Amino acid sequence: MQQTPINMEKTNSASQVMSINTAKRLEGIGEYYFSQKLREIETLNKAGKQIINLGIGSPDLPPHPSVIAQLQSQASLPNTHAYQNYKGCAQLRTAISDWYKKWYGVSVDADTEVLPLIGSKEGIMHICMTYLNEGDIALVPNPGYPTYRSAVKLAGGVCVDYELNETLGWAPNFALLEQQDLTRVKLLFVNYPHMPTGQQASEALFQKIIDFATKHQILVVHDNPYSFILNQQPLSILSIPGAKAVALELNSLSKSHNMAGWRVGVLCGAQERINEVLRFKSNMDSGMFLPVQLAAATALGLDESWYQSINNIYQQRRSKVFELMDLLGCTYASNQVGMFVWGKIPGTFTSGYTLSDAVLYNAQVFITPGGIFGSAGDQYIRISLCGSMEKFEQAIQRIQAAQL
Numbered sequence: 527m528q529q530t531p532i533n534m535e536k537t538n539s540a541s542q543v544m545s546i547n548t549a550k551r552l553e554g555i556g557e558y559y560f561s562q563k564l565r566e567i568e569t570l571n572k573a574g575k576q577i578i579n580l581g582i583g584s585p586d587l588p589p590h591p592s593v594i595a596q597l598q599s600q601a602s603l604p605n606t607h608a609y610q611n612y613k614g615c616a617q618l619r620t621a622i623s624d625w626y627k628k629w630y631g632v633s634v635d636a637d638t639e640v641l642p643l644i645g646s647k648e649g650i651m652h653i654c655m656t657y658l659n660e661g662d663i664a665l666v667p668n669p670g671y672p673t674y675r676s677a678v679k680l681a682g683g684v685c686v687d688y689e690l691n692e693t694l695g696w697a698p699n700f701a702l703l704e705q706q707d708l709t710r711v712k713l714l715f716v717n718y719p720h721m722p723t724g725q726q727a728s729e730a731l732f733q734k735i736i737d738f739a740t741k742h743q744i745l746v747v748h749d750n751p752y753s754f755i756l757n758q759q760p761l762s763i764l765s766i767p768g769a770k771a772v773a774l775e776l777n778s779l780s781k782s783h784n785m786a787g788w789r790v791g792v793l794c795g796a797q798e799r800i801n802e803v804l805r806f807k808s809n810m811d812s813g814m815f816l817p818v819q820l821a822a823a824t825a826l827g828l829d830e831s832w833y834q835s836i837n838n839i840y841q842q843r844r845s846k847v848f849e850l851m852d853l854l855g856c857t858y859a860s861n862q863v864g865m866f867v868w869g870k871i872p873g874t875f876t877s878g879y880t881l882s883d884a885v886l887y888n889a890q891v892f893i894t895p896g897g898i899f900g901s902a903g904d905q906y907i908r909i910s911l912c913g914s915m916e917k918f919e920q921a922i923q924r925i926q927a928a929q930l
């Protein structure tokens with residue numbers, strides 16, 4: 527066999543890749559915590575550790591069989607493979623509009639007030655790119671979904687945290703907000719049921735948010751992907767009278783219909799806002815695969831029994847996760863909703879990070895430290911309900927055995 531010439535080996539080695547400066551906008555934007563952590567877990571697994579991952583909120587259950595059947599039948603047709611309309615197909619927009627009417631009691635016009643998205647995460651970026659100029663401020667929840675912060679920064683905006691705490695039921699402290707200089711604030715991100723704390727909003731809270739935004743002429747972006755998980759009364763901020771004048775709502779099929787990998791989300795709001803965001807978005811992608819859109823429309827038409835079936839499973843899991851929290855000495859609200867359990871760590875650990883590392887390295891179980899959602903989450907951990915009962919049982923056994 528011929529040997530590889532030495533100079534060819536050199537050309538292919540990593541050290542020969544040219545160096546180039548990344549754009550300034552990436553400064554301060556780290557790799558997403560989970561992608562780093564998954565790599566570490568993979569390395570530990572390769573070393574034979576078999577880590578139980580209770581971190582990530584990606585539903586492990588499949589979508590309804592009718593949704594998969596629709597995808598299969600549409601994908602097998604010869605005429606469903608072309609580029610699609612930037613605004614999504616009419617069937618999906620109508621299904622979204624009907625879904626909003628049926629479950630949230632909200633009217634959104636299928637032609638003008640609904641914009642299907644390739645997952646709601648991209649919608650967060652699109653909104654920031656559409657509205658933020660260099661130096662404009664976006665208020666983001668602390669703790670909160672990390673993507674709000676990175677999207678604001680990537681768009682050139684400035685993030686100002688508004689702190690949420692247990693004492694105020696994880697609701698914004700409006701009195702404190704009013705004391706701030708709000709002149710450069712353009713966006714306010716809110717998210718209820720709140721991730722990571724599992725706190726629900728009342729109509730009264732949504733009303734306060736809308737009043738605050740109206741008074742200060744701030745665009746509210748309500749992110750609503752968890753309203754069907756362990757929650758009997760899905761609520762949309764758009765149900766508040768006058769909300770469309772100042773608010774947009776993001777929604778998603780990722781959690782409600784077990785379709786996280788399909789990437790289907792939606793933005794709802796006033797026609798003016800939808801058209802503005804579309805001006806940006808239509809330059810970024812070329813629509814969503816039609817069979818995925820039609821299958822998503824089927825999912826949105828599912829009746830109550832669908833939500834009951836997934837929630838029965840999540841309810842059992844949540845009880846098990848409460849047991850796990852008890853074992854770790856954590857305290858938690860038993861009425862929290864959504865796809866996670868949020869617990870306050872005992873005084874024996876200095877932070878959620880130290881607890882998470884102790885559990886990872888001694889019991890081979892990964893639990894998310896609350897600090898990744900912002901400093902106000904430092905004394906907390908978050909456990910995902912996306913795992914089988916056996917997995918939780920095994921995690922409990924390992925943690926018991928590790929005697930942390």
Ligand SMILES: Cc1ncc(COP(=O)(O)O)c(C=O)c1O
Nearest residue numbers: 645646647671721749778780791
């Ligand atoms: C609060 C929150 N918003 C948005 C998303 C993104 O959802 P999607 O899958 O629709 O992009 C997530 C996903 O974990 C989330 O937790």
